[in-house]
Amino acid sequence: MLNCHDATRLVSEAEDRQLSLKERASLRLHVVMCSGCRHFQANIRFLRTIMRACVRGDDERSRTPPP
Amino acid sequence: MDQDTSAHPPAAHPHAAPPAAPWGEAFVAELRRQMLRFATLQLSDAHAAEDAVQEALIGALQNGASFGGRSAFRTWVFAILRHKIADELRHRQRVVEASQLLQEGEEDAMLELFDSRGHWLADERPRRWADPEASLQDAQFWRVFGACLEHLPARQARVFMMREFVGLETPEICAAAGLTVSNLNVMLHRARLRLRECLENRWFLEGRAC
Structure with a gap:
């Protein structure tokens, strides 16, 4: 059974590699029961969204007042 | 930089004088400062960072007139810099204890x-x-x-x-x-x-x- 420490590690590693079927199953089971890790997973996914926005240059556009 | 795989404008000589800045020197100076900080962090080599930033800026400024505004230009020049940093890193092998x-x-x-x-x-x-x-x-x-x-x-x-x-x-x-x-x-x-x-x-x- 995963604890939160291991679950957060798997959430983070899922950003960089394909998790095994066993890892994915145990992570899914854990986040269903743990609201902290569920929020953590959503937060980390949003961090990815932030970085994609950076690459697109959205950070600069939002700082530049429209004409 | 021994090759440019970025499909961006060809790199100019790293020490050539940059073309005129379409948005004023203050904007380009601030942009260069941001680029240099980013490149230095990535390359851990001030000289290589200077070269990468210079090449990226010159390449982008040569096409500067085609950009609608500062934001588009900044995004473009950082995209060029990212490619140059990636090329440089791929050609390095360093060992960390x-x-x-x-x-x-x-x-x-x-x-x-x-x-x-x-x-x-x-x-x-x-x-x-x-x-x-x-x-x-x-x-x-x-x-x-x-x-x-x-x-x-x-x-x-x-x-x-x-x-x-x-x-x-x-x-x-x-x-x-x-x-x-x-x-x-x-x-x-x-x-x-x-x-x-x-x-x-x-x-x-x-x-x-x-």
Whole structure:
């Protein structure tokens, strides 16, 4: 059974590699029961969204007042 | 830089005089400062960083008139710089002593978040972020995010930006930074933990004021 420490590690590693079927199953089971890790997973996914926005240059556009 | 695979305008001589800046010298000077800071962090070599920034700026300025505004130009020039940094890193092989991996205060901060059984401490349990997408339109959010990135330990910031901004794959980052895959995974995990915690504390729990 995963604890939160291991679950957060798997959430983070899922950003960089394909998790095994066993890892994915145990992570899914854990986040269903743990609201902290569920929020953590959503937060980390949003961090990815932030970085994609950076690459697109959205950070600069939002700082530049429209004409 | 021995090759330019970016499909961008061909690189000019790194020490040639840059073309005239269409948006004024102050804008380009500030942009150059930001680029230099980013390139120096990634390359850990001031001279190589200067060359990469110079080449990227000259390449972009030669086509500057075709951009609608400063934001488009900044995005373009950073895209060129990312390619140049990626090329440079791919041509490097450097070794880092394993004992150096836990420098710069990178000791296991994760242990401060969990109890002895590995469950969240009550005060550290992540919260739901209200309407995070709206934050992307807020200039203040980007200032807070920039501050959070600045506060990452340099080594974590470097590999995180290699992954998420430069777009390198795991084997490329490991070769450039002299890390094993498991070391890299640990460092990326710590960077994400710190960034998540910083954003939560400084933005999502502070009434979006910092």
